[in-house]
Amino acid sequence: DQQVKQNSPSLSVQEGRISILNCDYTNSMFDYFLWYKKYPAEGPTFLISISSIKDKNEDGRFTVFLNKSAKHLSLHIVPSQPGDSAVYFCAALQGAQKLVFGQGTRLTINP
Amino acid sequence: GAGVSQSPRYKVAKRGQDVALRCDPISGHVSLFWYQQALGQGPEFLTYFQNEAQLDKSGLPSDRFFAERPEGSVSTLKIQRTQQEDSAVYLCASSARGRYEAFFGQGTRLTVV
Numbered sequence: 001d002q003q004v005k006q007n008s009p010s011l012s013v014q015e016g017r018i019s020i021l022n023c024d025y026t027n028s029m030f031d032y033f034l035w036y037k038k039y040p041a042e043g044p045t046f047l048i049s050i051s052s053i054k055d056k057n058e059d060g061r062f063t064v065f066l067n068k069s070a071k072h073l074s075l076h077i078v079p080s081q082p083g084d085s086a087v088y089f090c091a092a093l094q095g096a097q098k099l100v101f102g103q104g105t106r107l108t109i110n111p
Numbered sequence: 112g113a114g115v116s117q118s119p120r121y122k123v124a125k126r127g128q129d130v131a132l133r134c135d136p137i138s139g140h141v142s143l144f145w146y147q148q149a150l151g152q153g154p155e156f157l158t159y160f161q162n163e164a165q166l167d168k169s170g171l172p173s174d175r176f177f178a179e180r181p182e183g184s185v186s187t188l189k190i191q192r193t194q195q196e197d198s199a200v201y202l203c204a205s206s207a208r209g210r211y212e213a214f215f216g217q218g219t220r221l222t223v224v
Contacts, residue, residue: 036215045215101155
């Protein structure tokens with residue numbers, strides 16, 4: 001059973017527009033969430049995180065929103081740039097340190 | 112070093128062969144993790160160390176998998192008698208004390224033929 005789900009395997013967005021990546025989770029005990037970005041042949045790179053005591057966290061072009069009642073979070077990238085093309089993983093912290101990842105969404109930014 | 116370093120980057124093993132994958136975490140990071148990533152999937156947790164203590168090995172798929180971090184820095188993931196289903200990318204990550212953000216290495220792609 002997948003505790004963290006990214007239901008869109010891929011997303012295509014025009015350069016300069018907003019990219020919205022979604023993530024759902026089932027375990028209400030999760031209280032910290034992270035987004036990672038992955039380029040081919042590289043390891044995941046940490047992007048942004050959010051604690052369950054917040055509903056929004058912003059860092060430059062990246063904003064993460066958390067809706068605890070819906071067990072849903074989203075990553076907004078605005079404006080989208082060609083270098084943002086990558087696979088994005090949502091992850092939830094289980095226990096003190098273990099990360100539970102979603103399947104990933106491949107984002108393609110079109111010029 | 113500046114980042115998490117893993118070696119080798121690629122490993123081809125014949126079925127039944129033993130392999131050893133190495134991870135050099137970021138200097139000073141007390142927590143070290145191993146994850147397995149199958150094609151088209153997200154990373155899945157294997158095991159976690161805090162310094163030299165292995166605090167969680169619940170994700171190791173079988174007793175053929177063994178990890179160690181004897182001096183609290185470099186770690187080795189060993190897979191004995193490799194099987195085709197072991198083919199995956201093995202990712203190592205480390206994090207600083209009190210921090211949840213884990214920093215990943217580039218991974219070792221293991222192919223068992």
